Amino acid sequence: MPRKKYKKITEVRSFKNVFDYKNENIKQELLDYFANDKHFTLELGCGQADYTINMGLLYPHKNFIGIDRKPNRIWNASKNADKLKLKNVVFLIAYIEHLADIFPGSSVEEIWITFPDPYPRRSSMKKRLTHPRFLDIYKKILISDGIVNLKTDDTLLYDYTLEVIMKNNLRLLKETNDLYSNTNLSDEEKILTKYEKQHIEEGKKIKLISFGL
Template sequence: MGKDKLRKFAEVATFKNVVQLDEGLGYKGKWSSEFFGNDKPLVLELACGKGEYTVNLAKLFPDRNFIGIDYKGNRIWRGAKTALEEGIANVGFLRIQIEKILEFFTENEVSEIWITFPDPQPQDSREKKRLTNPRFLERYQLVLKEEGMMHLKTDNDGFYAYTLEQLTLLEAPKNRETTDLYKSDLVDEVLSIKTYYERKYLAVDKNINYVQWKFKK
């Protein structure tokens, strides 16, 4: 591991807005009340990377709490540092493996979940690691409130098609969907938030897929 990554790992451990691994177990069912100190709705970004979406959503919606989840501390470092520097109090980060989400959140604790440009895991042998694989979707459905909303943005057409197939099998109602977000009429101040990777894709004229859905409860 390079010196810069080691520095970020060491620094992120000192950030008050970052919870790492088993430190988060005690917040289960109490993230808004005990971590944020309020009763605002809770929103998650999964595989948040550098946390651009988490931080920008928090700026747009001060009446909600946001948690970015990723396992790589050196990536979380960027979003957490920005939030601290800018005094954004309604955003935090949790460093865990996403498959362990049920260990850290109770049923019906979360109001909304975003998945932005995850690793598409294109090989058939890695299907179980796709973040919209049925085993992941089952977990999201449990932690989401009854009217909880899911969002996916991805540049990978294959992963997007796979996701739509899984939603069809679940009979999950899709509220909005497009295979070319920036040529659609769906773009607003929320969907126009761009991550580091999204900017790279757009620079080479790659289409961006987006779908919003609910689970049937």
């Protein structure tokens, strides 16, 4: 492993704005950090957490948590949030599969899934973050009118997610297969992630689906 990556992985858990799902008291640690009774907004597979950080800047009185299984990516996210002195933003090293063990029921108001790995093969369909097994997890932690947003460049994942929404009779709130052709986008919808910038440079169209469970 390159030395820089090793340093990040060993150092990241000591940062004040970084939590690990393996900590015995993780639920309480998160509640104690924010010390308020507001709901959380989560970014899943956050990477360097552009959504978490920019939403934290837009809404200083709300609670934001960026989640990724890779500690070295969380290291970058944490440093970026520190530079901006953000106190309403933290990061969690965790697998999305464990969210229902970490967050109490009805504690999350919004979920952003930003440019997840599309897992195009049928054999790995269950790993798609909009597969019904993940939607079951989100449902456990979301408030009743909570929202899930998917941003992707991938047509297969976009079509698959719409199909899951239809088949399961979920509340479709918004869908576009060319987000930036719309003129009236919200501040959140306009946030660009690292992967999103690369896809745009490659000429790909960005897609967005917002839905309730």
